Amino acid sequence: MAGVITVAVVDDDRMLLDGMRSWLGSVPELRLVATAGTVGELLAVPAGPAGTPPDVVLLDLVLRDASAPADNIRRLRAAGSRVLMISTVPDRTRIIEALRAGADGYLTKDNDLPTLVAAVKDVVAGHGAHSPELAFACAHDDSPSRPKLSPRERQVLLDYASGLTLKSTARRAGITVHTAKDYLDRVKAKYQQAGRPAYTKIDLARRVREDSLDAG
Amino acid sequence: MGSALPRARSFMILTTLLYRASHLTVGVVAVAQRGGRPVPYLGIAAALGLSVLVYGTALRRGWFDVRHVAADVLVTGCLLPFAVYAWGGLRETPAIGWAMLLGGSSSATAAIALRRPHALAAVAVLVATHLVGYELVGASPAVLGGHLNSLLSSAVMAWVMWWYLRRQGRLLDEANARALAAEAQKARYAERLDHHRALHDTVLATLTTLAAGGVDANAPEVRERCAREAAYLRRLIQQTAEEVHHPEMGAALEEAVSSVECLRLRVTAQYHGLPEVPPAVAAAFADAAREALNNVRRHAGTGHAYLTATGDAGGAGAVVTVVDRGPGFDPDRHVPGFGLRGSVHARMAEVGGRAVVDTAPGEGVRVELRWPA
Structure with missing residues (x-):
């Protein structure tokens, strides 16, 4: 399935996960392969076909399990995914931390779908999602x-x-x-x-x- | 009443006082040199006493008491020469000279202090009595002529001076009043412009938006904004023109932001390192930002504005940007409306700041507010 980007979402807000599923379902270039409440949960389940990691993980900046964003990002990077941070409020210190830890971009959750899709594509292409x-x-x-x-x-x-x-x-x-x-x-x-x-x-x-x- | 008349009066009191003083000096010297009988001493003492009464009262009250002036004309001007003639033994022209001289200052003071018919009568009485007086001592026509000339010219000169000063004073007062009125008018105009600008940015914007029908008038935020602006109008009507300034620049901007958010403009606002600025500057930033945001709402068509507010690299200053991603306009051809030019630029310039609008067709509008300029 060349050209289709695999995406996973880690967020502890179920409503957001549901919304993301229906949102991304309408985009042919993207395929949502997994959703999880924590990074550990996501990594525990082999995601893609043949256990390949998703191309991009949309990661909520602050998760309810009190995990450090930097740790989450490093773990996902180590597993072979690129990371695009999403959050409700822009917390600048955490944004900087996330960037240092290897995140490729940052978006607030109020952005529209085209912006999100473009950001995912940018990240996969090796650019930043600005x-x-x-x-x-x-x-x-x-x-x-x-x-x-x-x-x-x-x-x-x-x-x-x-x-x-x-x-x-x-x-x-x-x-x-x-x-x-x-x-x-x-x-x-x-x-x-x-x-x-x-x-x-x-x-x-x-x-x-x-x-x-x-x-x- | 203006301030010129009291000044003219005190000047005239001083002038006639000096005139009288010079005459008294001549009298005191003449009496002292001659010596002899007590009547001349009493005469000069009476003249001194009346002078103190007339000019002392005038200096104290700001103007002459007509009764004192009349008394001075009758006693110093008319009776004194006859008294010193009859009982003082002053029977020659040079001896009686000092007593006659005092009539000159009496006539000058009467000319300015008494009403015109009274003043004319006083001068006439003085002239008549002095004619008789000099006739008694057998003065030469030259002395007589000179003295009458001095009596009349004293009155005329004092009166002309007084008339001139009053007239100039009145003109000056009128000019001052006009200047004051113009000043007040200017201040009222500036205040009205302030209010107009505030109304343009708030009430008018709200009403226009509501009239356009795109906004639910019953939404709590809209109602809240209407309530806020009704309160503003009430304050305006009550003339309690004290503007409510916000001490914190961030708080002031935030209020501007929330006021447009109520009208469904989404604002992405970010703040960093805002300095302490004078309240007037914070208020200007907030007002200008509010207008720029209203402009985005009206013209950008994206329903989304970006606002950033940061401290200037220098330290004490601040920079606020309001940006949209709408169609923008050609800055060379577009004549900006009251919004961007009138409100934003003038509001920033008022506090020593400036506003820069950068735009191009298809590229949104960027308004940068900077203080100090």
């Missing part, structure tokens, strides 16, 4: 461990965070939509890189070099 909320969280991240952003990246991030479409953001920056998206992806990648543990001195040295290159 949203103004995610961009806002990154643009105004003032934690000491935040990655360094170039002025251009920051400008694109800020404009996208203000709610502009990618097209308008690109126009304001005088770049193509493709380049604008590339900037946002680079920001996401920086967070994911900064989030991964630096085990060796060689790793550390490389990250210092990256940082100084970014700064310059």
